[in-house]
Amino acid sequence: AQTVTQSQPEMSVQEAETVTLSCTYDTSESDYYLFWYKQPPSRQMILVIRQEAYKQQNATENRFSVNFQKAAKSFSLKISDSQLGDAAMYFCAYRITFGFSGNTPLVFGKGTRLSVIA
Amino acid sequence: GAGVSQSPSNKVTEKGKDVELRCDPISGHTALYWYRQSLGQGLEFLIYFQGNSAPDKSGLPSDRFSAERTGGSVSTLTIQRTQQEDSAVYLCASSPTGGLTNEKLFFGSGTQLSVL
Numbered sequence: 001a002q003t004v005t006q007s008q009p010e011m012s013v014q015e016a017e018t019v020t021l022s023c024t025y026d027t028s029e030s031d032y033y034l035f036w037y038k039q040p041p042s043r044q045m046i047l048v049i050r051q052e053a054y055k056q057q058n059a060t061e062n063r064f065s066v067n068f069q070k071a072a073k074s075f076s077l078k079i080s081d082s083q084l085g086d087a088a089m090y091f092c093a094y095r096i097t098f099g100f101s102g103n104t105p106l107v108f109g110k111g112t113r114l115s116v117i118a
Numbered sequence: 119g120a121g122v123s124q125s126p127s128n129k130v131t132e133k134g135k136d137v138e139l140r141c142d143p144i145s146g147h148t149a150l151y152w153y154r155q156s157l158g159q160g161l162e163f164l165i166y167f168q169g170n171s172a173p174d175k176s177g178l179p180s181d182r183f184s185a186e187r188t189g190g191s192v193s194t195l196t197i198q199r200t201q202q203e204d205s206a207v208y209l210c211a212s213s214p215t216g217g218l219t220n221e222k223l224f225f226g227s228g229t230q231l232s233v234l
Contacts, residue, residue, distance in 0.1 A: 004160070033220045043207060044121075045161075045225035052220065091160060097219045103149065105163040105174065106223065 002027045004094050004109035012115040013082045020067075021077045021112045023092030031097040034068065034075045035106065039089040048090070051075065079114075087116045120144075122226035124210050130232045131200055139195040139229045141210030149216025150193050151223065152185060155207040164208075167193060168216050200233045207231070 003026045013019035025034070036048040051059045051068050058066050063083075067076045079086055092109040123142040131137050143150050152164040163177040167187045178184070182200075187193040197204055207230050211223040 006160075043209070043228045043230075045209065045211070045223070047222045050220055050222075093161075095219055098217070103166060103168065103174065103216050104219075105151070105166060105177065106161075107163070108153075108160040110158065110160040 002029075002094055002096070002107050004092050004107055006090075006092055006109035006112050008112045009110075010113045010115070012117055013079070013086075014117050015082055015084060017082055018078060018080045019082055019114065021079075021090050021092075021114065023075045023077070023109060025073050025075065025092070025094045027073070027094065027096075029096050033095045033097065034066075035093040035095070036064070036066070036075075036077045037091045037093060037108075038086075039091065039111070041088075045091070049077065082116050084116050084118060087114055089113050122210055122212055122224050124208075124226035124229050126229060127227065128230045128232075130234065132234055133202060134199055136196065136198045137200055137231065139197075139208050139231070141193045141195070141212075141226060143191065143193070143210070143212030144224055145191075147212035147214055147224070148190070149213045149221075150187060151211045151213075152193070152195050153209045153211065154179075155209055155228070157206070161209065164195070166216075197231075200231075202233050205231055205233045 034051045037045045049061045063080045089111045093106045096104045150167040153161040166174040182198045185195045207228040209228040211225045213221045
């Protein structure tokens with residue numbers, strides 16, 4: 001079974017500073033995708049960034065970037081120049097590449113609650 | 119609508135009662151997903167619809183849980199004889215095709231279910 005582990009239940013960062021959220025996953029698959037979703041107090045999950053396992057280059061979206069270490073099965077999220085609006089729950093997720101069986105569900109970690117201190 | 123809409127936003131019920139949770143996906147989105155988020159837990163996959171059919175019901179925790187989708191649009195998640203352990207936030211998401219692994223899911227704001 002695929003599992004996703006987020007070892008930091010809570011993190012905090014000063015405004016304008018950089019913070020890294022960790023995520024590890026366990027899989028026997030070689031082809032898959034990894035995602036980070038943000039859940040603000042409104043509860044509505046929002047996609048932050050995604051990474052394809054076969055791509056060695058780390059994905060970047062503005063202030064958000066990942067450090068993908070495939071051999072170590074690690075997928076950390078770095079938030080640069082943290083803003084008050086970044087305060088939320090962050091979920092790491094994993095998805096096996098679709099095959100003949102079709103769609104596979106996203107498997108989520110338990111989340112990390114990020115606080116941003118003004 | 120502009121986004122995924124879920125109703126009600128909050129639901130309080132008594133143990134043993136049946137509840138229905140509604141999800142209205144983004145217009146035109148083929149795939150629809152239900153997830154459950156319990157306190158301190160991640161999101162637990164419940165069921166997935168492609169159009170009106172549900173090829174993957176593997177996540178439904180018991181036969182008290184059922185879901186349907188009509189007209190390729192609105193979906194209803196029904197929980198019969200609710201138990202206290204059913205208390206959670208039930209999140210619905212949709213995606214345009216359900217055919218791409220990296221396809222972005224669009225989530226609703228969920229229904230907070232409290233079973234007393």
